[in-house]
Amino acid sequence: MVTGVLAQREPEVVETEREAVERWHPAVRVLFRFGFVVVGVGMAGVWLLHALLRTFGLSQATVTEVAKWTALHPLTDWVGALIFDVPIDYAVTGSGDTAAKWAAVLTLLLVAVPVTAAWSVLDRRRPNYARLYEWFRLLLRISLASALLLYGMIKVLPTQMSFNLERLVEPFGHMSPMAVLWAQSSLSEPYEMALGAAEVVAALLLILPVTAGLGSVLAVIVSLQVLLMNLTFDVPVKLFALQLFLYAVVLAAPDIIRIIRAMLGRAVVARTSTPLLPTPRGNRILLAAQVLVGVWLLCATTVEAYEGWQTYGNARPKSPLYGIWNVTEFSVAGEQVPALVDFSESPLASGMPSATERFRRIIFDIPQGMTMQRLDDSLVSFPARIDTDQHTITLSKDTTHQWKLATFSYVQPQSDRLILEGTLGGKPVRMQLEQVDLSQYPAVSRGFHWVQATPYYR
Numbered sequence: 001m002v003t004g005v006l007a008q009r010e011p012e013v014v015e016t017e018r019e020a021v022e023r024w025h026p027a028v029r030v031l032f033r034f035g036f037v038v039v040g041v042g043m044a045g046v047w048l049l050h051a052l053l054r055t056f057g058l059s060q061a062t063v064t065e066v067a068k069w070t071a072l073h074p075l076t077d078w079v080g081a082l083i084f085d086v087p088i089d090y091a092v093t094g095s096g097d098t099a100a101k102w103a104a105v106l107t108l109l110l111v112a113v114p115v116t117a118a119w120s121v122l123d124r125r126r127p128n129y130a131r132l133y134e135w136f137r138l139l140l141r142i143s144l145a146s147a148l149l150l151y152g153m154i155k156v157l158p159t160q161m162s163f164n165l166e167r168l169v170e171p172f173g174h175m176s177p178m179a180v181l182w183a184q185s186s187l188s189e190p191y192e193m194a195l196g197a198a199e200v201v202a203a204l205l206l207i208l209p210v211t212a213g214l215g216s217v218l219a220v221i222v223s224l225q226v227l228l229m230n231l232t233f234d235v236p237v238k239l240f241a242l243q244l245f246l247y248a249v250v251l252a253a254p255d256i257i258r259i260i261r262a263m264l265g266r267a268v269v270a271r272t273s274t275p276l277l278p279t280p281r282g283n284r285i286l287l288a289a290q291v292l293v294g295v296w297l298l299c300a301t302t303v304e305a306y307e308g309w310q311t312y313g314n315a316r317p318k319s320p321l322y323g324i325w326n327v328t329e330f331s332v333a334g335e336q337v338p339a340l341v342d343f344s345e346s347p348l349a350s351g352m353p354s355a356t357e358r359f360r361r362i363i364f365d366i367p368q369g370m371t372m373q374r375l376d377d378s379l380v381s382f383p384a385r386i387d388t389d390q391h392t393i394t395l396s397k398d399t400t401h402q403w404k405l406a407t408f409s410y411v412q413p414q415s416d417r418l419i420l421e422g423t424l425g426g427k428p429v430r431m432q433l434e435q436v437d438l439s440q441y442p443a444v445s446r447g448f449h450w451v452q453a454t455p456y457y458r
Contacts, residue, residue, distance in 0.1 A: 023127040032129055032136075034116040039250070040136050042108040043243050044143035046070045051146040055300035064092055071104035072111060079107045095236035102239065130274040137251060138276065141206045142290070144219055144247040146297050147240075148203035151226075153305035155196025159313030161185035165365040168441045169324060171377050181233040187443055189314065198222045206251075207294035209287070213271075216251035217259075223248045312366075319364035320388050321410075325418055325433035327359050333428050362433060370395060393420065 024032070049070065053063050068090040080088035080103040088100045154160040163186040167179075175183065185192050199222050205215025223245040230241045254271060262268050277283050309315045330337045337358045361373040370384035370393070385394045385401055391410050397403035408422035408429075416435040423429065439445040446456065 022130065024129070029126070029129065030116065030120055032133065033119045034112055036129075036132070036136055037112040037115050037119075038108055039243075039246065040139050042112065044139050044247060047243075048139070048143040048146060051143075051150070051297070054304075055296065060092070064090065071100065072107045075111065076100065076104045076107045079103050079110070096240045097236040097238050105239065131276065134274050134276050138290075140247045140251055141212055141216075142293060142297075144223075144244060144251070145203040145206040145215075145294065146301075147244055148199040148206075148219065148222070149297050149301040150304070152196040152199030152203060153301045154308060154313075155192050156200060157196075157305045157309035157313060157315075158186070158189050158192050159305060159308040161192050162313050162316070163187065165322075165324060166363050166371050166373075166379055166381075168438070168443060169361060169363070169373060169377075170379055174377065174379075177233040178235050181229060181235065186314075195222075195225075204294070204298070207290060209290075212251070213255040216248055217255055219248035220245070220252045220256075317367050319367050319369075320386055321364040321412075321418065323364060324436040324438070325362045325364070326436055327361060327431055328434050329430075329432040330358050331430045334430075359431075361436075362431075368399065393422075 046067075050063060050067055053066060071090065073090070077088050080086055080099060083106065084099060084103055086099045086103075088103055089098070090100050151160070161182045164183075167175075167183045167186075172180070185195075198218070202215050202218040202222055205211040205218065207215075223241065227238075227241040227245045229235060230238045235241075258268050258271065275283050276286055358375060359372045360375050360377070363371040363373065363379075364386075365371065367386065368383060369381055371379055371381040373379050382395045382405065383397070383399045383401065385396070386392075387394075393408040393410055394401060394404060395406040395408075397405060406422060406424040406429075408420040408424075410421075411419045413419065418433040418435070420431040420433065421429070442456075442458065449456075
């Protein structure tokens with residue numbers, strides 16, 4: 001009789017306990033709603049939308065216009081004017097830390113407050129968001145994977161930190177912290193490729209749920225390294241790097257806790273999760289869709305990285321006059337210009353070359369450009385067009401060469417000698433150049449040594 005009563009009451013007790021476990025604390029539910037709006041929809045969702053649009057071949061202008069509206073364009077303009085007192089410009093500048101980016105984040109946080117409040121009132125009876133939480137994690141996984149694939153592939157195919165010849169002669173103190181980071185990373189392709197490989201592996205592990213835990217822990221490590229480099233070398237992608245680190249921490253938090261428990265010798269139970277869809281067949285289809293998205297992102301980022309590697313990465317074409325050339329003689333209208341000049345009134349300070357400006361070196365790196373190094377070691381670069389048939393060099397203000405600054409003809413009597421003659425600043429100029437042997441720079445000639453008698457530090 002007693003046994004029968006217990007048998008009847010036991011399911012009720014189990015059901016009560018199950019409901020108690022599944023009911024989230026009200027504060028946790030509010031925090032999740034806010035996080036879903038800000039991190040899920042406003043950050044990860046927007047990034048993934050932009051990434052997919054880019055892989056579909058849409059023009060940069062279209063993607064920029066979409067980005068403008070996903071940044072809550074009218075409200076962000078108002079926040080920028082009212083709080084920051086700056087006009088908001090959505091133009092793509094290569095920086096991720098523009099005033100528009102920061103104003104957009106603040107706008108997102110402000111908008112999320114009333115949205116969360118309304119959601120909390122309308123959905124106050126819901127005990128938990130277990131299934132929506134899994135969808136939230138899926139969104140973070142795919143968004144983080146797409147970003148890591150993009151930044152990883154442009155390192156595996158060295159493009160992000162490409163080697164620039166001018167860094168060999170630019171004084172260390174003249175370089176910005178970001179230039180120092182880029183220069184030291186570009187000097188070792190294996191190092192840059194290893195950094196990218198870690199990001200790519202983390203991204204691929206994030207695609208499948210069965211390996212997502214390991215991928216998220218690896219993503220915490222690589223995203224933390226990127227964040228620290230951006231913060232300490234003043235790289236203007238701090239805001240986005242912080243977002244990626246946040247995604248990785250949210251995804252890895254349950255597994256990190258389990259790792260800590262295991263290291264402390266405590267029992268670790270198998271991790272359970274709520275299925276994304278109510279039926280097994282639906283979940284199998286969703287898993288296949290995740291694999292397809294992962295393959296699509298991998299292929300798209302590989303193609304994009306390869307094109308960049310061939311265009312402006314380390315596999316880019318070199319100038320037909322590639323090298324660093326010392327200016328041994330410089331004359332204007334037949335008169336030698338001494339190697340000492342007054343820089344205070346130099347037109348080059350405003351980017352305009354002058355016939356009386358004596359240069360220390362001329363550097364030819366990429367086919368469409370030329371860099372001059374002044375006697376104070378500062379560098380100035382110009383769009384250039386080198387015609388190997390006519391043996392002419394044209395310097396311009398713009399890449400279309402509509403605004404010409406100088407025209408030279410060149411003669412190369414020996415492989416390491418070059419003579420330039422033409423007009424500069426409206427005056428006839430003649431320069432004799434001598435090519436520098438790049439092996440004299442240990443940065444590129446030192447190489448790798450397993451055995452060293454003493455440290456080579458110079």
